[in-house]
Amino acid sequence: MSEPARLDSNGAKPGDGAHSDGLLRCGSLTYTRKGLVVLFCWLLWGDFCFNLMETIVPSIIPLKLQSLGSANWLISLIMTTLPGVFNTTICPWVSFKSDRYRSRWGRRIPFILFTMPFLTASLLLIGFSDSLGGWLHRVFFSGSAISQGAVVIILLGVFVGMFDLFNMFVGSVYYYLYNDVVPEHYQSRFMGWSRLVGVATSTLYNFFIYKYALSHMREIYVGAALLYFFGFGLMCLKVREGSYPPVEEGGGGGFLADVRVFFRDCFSIPFYWLIFLGNMFAAIGATSGVFNVFFLQSLGLDLDQIGKSAAIAGALVAICLAFAGWLADKWHPVKVEAYVTAFSVLPLMMGLLWLFIDPPPGHILFWIIVGGSVFSALLTAVNAVVAMPRIMHLFPREQFGAFCGAQSMVRAAGTMIGGAGVGIFLDLVRRMVPESGMYFYRYAVVWQVFFALLTFAFCYAVFRRWRRLGGESGYVPPMQGQQASLASAPPSRPERASGGLMVPVILAWAGLCLMLAAYLVYFAWVAKDPHSAMICGAFLAAFIVSLWIFRRLMAFMERA
Template identity: 40%
Template sequence: MKEEGGEVLYRCGTLTYTRLGLLNLFIWLLWGDFCFSMMETVSPSLTPLLLKMHNASNLTIGILMGSIPALLNFIINPIVSTRSDRTRSRWGRRIPYLLFTPPFTALFLILLGWSDQIGAFFYNLLWGDGGSPATFTICLIAFFVICYQGFDLFVGSVFYYIFADVVPQQFIGRFMSLFRIAGTLGGMCFNLLVMPYAKTHMSVIFTVVALIYVLSFTGMCLNVKEGEYPPPPPVKPGLKAMVAGYFRDCFSVPFFSILFVGLAFNYVSTVCRNMFNLLFALNDLGLTTAQFGRVGAVGGIVGVALYLPMGYLVDRFHPLRIYLAGALLVIFVNPFGFFFVHGYGTFMAMGILLAVVYTVQNSSLLPLCVKLYPKEQFGQFCSAAAMVKALLLVAANAAGGWFIDLFGYRWLYVWDFLFTIPCFVLLLWIYFRWKKLGGDEGYQPPLRP
């Protein structure tokens, strides 16, 4: 922070902001995230329901909604992330990837919403009336999901990196709290205003949300400016040398390898809840989609209330400590859900408890990465973490679907409990190692020699 001519200026790299400029930056990034989060809520929430309407198994849902997207993430994320780190253009190094792929994401999201009608039309065209297009429609849904996920990964791989490039470091914790609030509000609006119509107006929901997303995200990209970057470090010629250098940079230091695995286990812990919580509420508890939406909306209100104070706590006590506290709370809360959730009231109570503990954890995740990863290779190290996460999720999503087929939807609480424990243990090791590397005052990323 610096004063020039009586005006307070904030700096991030070569970028300089007045208070008004910083406010403008926050507004556009938060608006983009609000619409991005609403769009990202649609497919995970409604596609399992769409598949169940065609009698798809939970294993099939796990593979289509989790394993295949995770495999795509494993392939696409490191390429896009590393390429983004090295991109130099008049738009910056992140904006080109955020600006040009959302139209394709929106297109396939719309097609996914109309897959029932498209599937019936082509089935009747090819095989005539009288049969059941269920299998053909499931294959069509799978194709649209894969295309949607593939294009969405370009944005998902890069969007979070831009914060480290344009937001002044002293505001990163508070910005991330506002960012989480915006995302929570997007999900809350979807749950409260849209979810009640999930079964009756599914095609319209997919279409409207996709159009809102592409228009708002384009506006954000045109109004957020990146600064100047130093030239990227030279790389050895040849694909083999580039890949070897990538893996040496990211995986030769145990500190980062263990951190990647610990964070990945946290994502593994939530796969069953992400895919089957709606089906648990509808099929086991007898809730309506409107009641489920209200539970999500109340959880969103709790998150909104907590994210801003959590931002101050993250800045004050360091995100690693807050993340560990969140993981410990997740472990303690899940047994309550398994034993005591039997109706709307207890499901609501559990939704509020989960909103609290995941707000604690989510408010610290990206600040943790910003604090611990090397700044000049931030995208590269994020992509390495995403690769580890994707490898585990390829197996975990299919295994989660099989697990639920075997034991039932209630056991999603057991899954979360079991896989959060290794996350906590590994991150606890990271915490003690971080202390030895300088901790709050002197930490420097332990790069390879």
């Protein structure tokens, strides 16, 4: 790899971007264009290894636990509440300490390398949990009331907990590395390629591997462990961080002093609380995602159809990601997030349809879902690209890790509440609804819609406040001690609704309407079910009107 030259031995941070000498700078690092391409290649290789590892664990474990007879509340506890505990404790501490850590390897990479052997071991143990559980049951519990399945469930809980613990060190700092080594002017474009790699990885996994999730679980986890250790480890050795300014006074003095500085800097400004709480409600809504595979199975799709529909949707998003970074440079990430968060309520509301009627057969539903994903791919790609640049823009750069840690702490509280709550909610619904089988999983969408509305309310408040703090042209992240002057800051000039940004929104909206029209045609002329056709028609009429409501809402938001 062509190593970036290091500038400013005193630790001063030069401006990012291209300079008159043709070099590209990020802090104390400087790159030629060839060097930046090499950097991107190594970071994207790391993305592939890391994303594959993180895709495998949450996709297989719920299926394995359900096959062993685990209760929904226990699945939710293992998959969402337990990581939430670590997010509340480990992530903020690691984020805060990594901002202030200085070594020859940088301030982020040492945290990744230290935990790599332990994370690899946890993946291997998960893969061999069936064999270990069988051995333990034969040796210690043979003839007892404790079944082999119960022993395996306990082991999976322990091993997944180990994985979550050590992965929290990696997840807490890995994406901060982008902010430290990628020039600011290229961050959106890099995030486009990063998301492209992530989606391509998920697509390949869903299309070729996911159908073997239960039959070849051991082989999948062993492969993921080896790829992570050797592949991701190689990326860490090839990517170099620059030098950083000396740690400010107050960053040392022991654990309690660190805690005081952390809470003072991150939680004393109301504006950041709006960001944190919006993120928390989004996390609570997302906790139902662990049951998404069961929701799709309740609609009549099998694992092969679920995996292939996700793979096709991922491939379509991947195509759009190739140029989504350029669009993100054109539309500000804070504005894009506001638009997408508002629109995201609509596809969730369409899921409410299946509470009133039964869907078409799986082979028909599969193609309707695939058709809808063609229209939503561009909006999904743009949203995926701007998520990280949005918080890079909103949070102070030199304290980026600490603020991300604070956000993770609040989000984790939501994850723990939501993780336990959604499992209990679905178990209560299971007892209350008369339908048998997996029908009760369709109520997960009620949970999602409610918290999507709360998320948009806070995203709207962030957008309004961001504009008062200068908006696209003049925003500076508020710091502790500046509240008084910021409270009286004049609002930025009112802007017209972004017509270009409405293009992916309208495409996604058209996809939803076409899906509802396809359902209407099926029930009216193929299944000859007038009741279901009438309900589809009512949903279609409501969704046609929804675009006008959405445009009015966005125009008001940008004028306010």
